[in-house]
Amino acid sequence: MSELVAGPHTRAPLSLPTLMRQVLLAAAPATAFGVWLYGWPALNLLLITLVTVVAAEAACLRAAGRPVRSGVGDSSALVAGWILAMSLPPWAPWWIGVIGGLLAVILGKGVFGGTGQNLFNPAMVARVALLIAFPVEMTRWVEPAPLGSATAPGFLESLGITFAGAADWDAVTGATTLDTARTAVTEGQSIETALPEAYQPALALLGYAPGSLAEGSALLLALGGLYLIYRRVIAWEIPVVMLATLALLASAFHLIDPDRYADAGVHILAGSTLLAAFFIATDPTTSPATTLGRAVFAAGCALIVWVVRTYGGYPEATAFAVLLMNAFTPLIDHWIRPRVYGRTRLGAPLSTDREGP
């Protein structure tokens, strides 16, 4: 390549490492709430996952013969690990974090050629792989036991839960809102009558319910997401279109048959909808590069989430949705492109006598 330096000779301040750290910063409040809500075992799991992804990233870079310091320094692996941890059951044993971290970095991006080369969201690859391999550990949810409360495990006890599987699951397990809804429908019950026991919009907004480590707090996730939009770290089209499509779909079907179809509030506040909309579907590498492409991608995610939640058997609607749409991203980028200046949509030069494009 040419040695001559070409313009521009200055640049915008936002760099890749800064971008990644902004994501971590935005995810921190919801994560901190999750750690408070589910106690020390949740913190153990988060730290184990983070240590694993950093080690795995270093190993991958070394194997690929790339500069290790700079590669780890961009924090992209840290982001993948962090988001994976947010989506794990908070009391999952240590090896879930380790295997998940390894899967995210090695299978999620290392094998594709590292940062920027992967087709699928690394955190979601790991989450789905874990679910299929370890369905029991991946679907055991605990009732909220906030730090300092009577039911919260102490620090030493938490080490037992994380490293020795010492939890008395019968005493602590709860069902998530979406589980309850699904069960109600399969038993022929109406969603409306089944829900109120487990689901209260105000609590769902805060995230005070059984669920993954840090996907419950709709309020804090939205706050972090809005910050990322404000700082122009993520593309606004993805969360906006995804949430709007999901709300529209859910509302329409809820209107037709309220007993069978949950309303928009349940779809948006419960489960991992907001985590996915703001932090997962917005992964730059695995989402389309144009505004319209992103909108199509986001609408597709919402559609799949709704279909899986309404008709599917797995609890992983958002992970499936994002991974499926990830597969379409190259196609979307191939077909949905901006119109080039001076050319028609199909690429032919504009005619000289036409008035305007």
Place this chain on the structure above:
Amino acid sequence: MLLSKPKIIRGGVRTESRKQSTAEAPLEPLRAGQRLYVSLAQHIGAPALPAVAPGQDVAKGQCIGTPEAGLSAAVHAPTSGRVVAIDRHPAPHPSGLTVPTVIIEPDGEERWAPQLPDPMTAPAGQLDPTAIATRVAEAGIVGMGGAAFPAAVKLGAGQPVATLILNGGECEPYLTCDDRLMRERAAGIIDGAQLMARALGAERTAIGVEDNKPEAIHALRRATDALGGPDVVPVPSLWPQGSEKHLIYTLTGREVPAGARAADIGVVVHNVGTAYAVHRAARHGRPLISRPITVGGGAVAEPTNFEVPLGLPLQALLEAAGGLREDPARVLAGGPMMGQVAPLEAGVAKGTNGVIALTAAEIREAEGRPCIRCGRCVDACPMGLMPFEIANRAAAGDVDGAAASGLMDCLTCGSCAYVCPSARPLVQLFHHARGQRAEQAAAKERSELQRRMAEQRAERQRREQERKKAAAAARRRQRAQQKAAGGDSESPAQEQPQNEEKETQT
């Protein structure tokens, strides 16, 4: 066809303008120093042919380079003095390649040439359009926005032009010399615009000025009120608003079709500095021998604006601006978006609008990282391209793929590289791929030529054989006839093949 409300271009970036340090600095005339290095190739097209010899005395404004046939421009002596040499010298270009240059030692007398043309005094509307274009050509005026395209060619292209647009965008960070020119010499610019409109037969004229130059807009409006001149239209301060294609879109809502020129849709764009030079040439009989320049950047002690004689070395400009207060990380001819690293001994050319000495902090050089396909470059591209895709293909050596993605539509404006969080050298990749493409095209042409020549040779040889056969057959027939007749004459038949032998060798 001008719009009442400017259209916002697609894409583009809001760069930090960094114009504060020089926006209030008036254009200060700078005198020729020790030596002027006046390039004979400071315009697009063929270099001018030297019209003087070493040792010869020249007067200010005297023609020292006559335009070569085709696309070229005349060059004039920026001051009086003696030609010490005509030699190759570095130009304000990063290649380090030298160009034919007239080196003048000024005598300090600033003695004007006696044979300068008479001022044209009639109102623009009464002048002969061809005479204006001729005067512009004689004055050696080229586009002063940076591209340095011979201005007379654009004035006399023969295509009907409905709209003349003056470019007062000046969207490059740091540069304020056009801003100063518009503030200080608005009337001359408007007069130049009217002269050019007359030469083109343009029905309408508009001046687009970025809205971060309220004083320039004010000054131009005052001048247009007085002269009954064209519209002054504030346009958004957005890089690359000053690109010809984008200024046309903003002011007319039309796009220049790919592969076509602005004139094909009836529009011609000239820089405000060019308009001022046209005014000087027509009204004062002065050729283009100096130009406004911004000397700026964090490494310069006293950033300012100068009116500089052409050929003054960039080094002399930096010294005139108080020298450097720290070692610059990079010295550019032009602005930081599209300017080029320049050798300090190069002389100021007609297209040089700035000398910018940047500190490392201003460059914000960052470690290049892998593309994360974030699409920021797509959002920033004012041409509607997907720069990361072109770059990825170019980096993989897939030149045809890069071309299919729009490599040749790229303006190399640098918006994509400016916003890239991975600090990828996108524009460099594009230049590289274009170079490779040109090489491939040249190689293909060469092999095509060789193939054609080989075919022709084969064809010639085949014809040769046939003729020999025919000749031999004729000889046999002749001999047979001679035998039959009992005569003897074989010399013509022997000579003929020898002649043919020679022919095949040519």
